[in-house]
Amino acid sequence: MVFGWLIRFVVVMLLLRLAWKFVSGLAQGATRQPVSGPVRGASLVQDPVCGTYVDQGCAVTARRKGAVHFFCSDDCRKAFLEDDVSSA
Numbered sequence: 367m368v369f370g371w372l373i374r375f376v377v378v379m380l381l382l383r384l385a386w387k388f389v390s391g392l393a394q395g396a397t398r399q400p401v402s403g404p405v406r407g408a409s410l411v412q413d414p415v416c417g418t419y420v421d422q423g424c425a426v427t428a429r430r431k432g433a434v435h436f437f438c439s440d441d442c443r444k445a446f447l448e449d450d451v452s453s454a
């Protein structure tokens with residue numbers, strides 16, 4: 367009879383272990399959220415004129431002194447280039 371209790375105890379412990387794994391897995395999956403914000407990927411660049419983060423793929427670009435600059439709009443690009451001319 368002692369072995370009967372022992373086996374029951376082991377089975378219950380195994381079931382609890384499985385249940386805990388299942389529950390903790392669910393909790394981990396629920397709390398895992400996609401990373402958001404300005405630093406989402408390497409393709410995001412900051413507009414030096416207005417500070418907006420823009421995707422390199424759809425940003426307006428300007429080449430100056432060998433470096434490529436990215437802007438959210440043509441207006442920012444123009445302002446950046448005009449500022450460079452006035453300061454030079």
Ligand SMILES: [Zn+2]
Nearest residue numbers: 413416438442
């Ligand atoms: Zn801008």
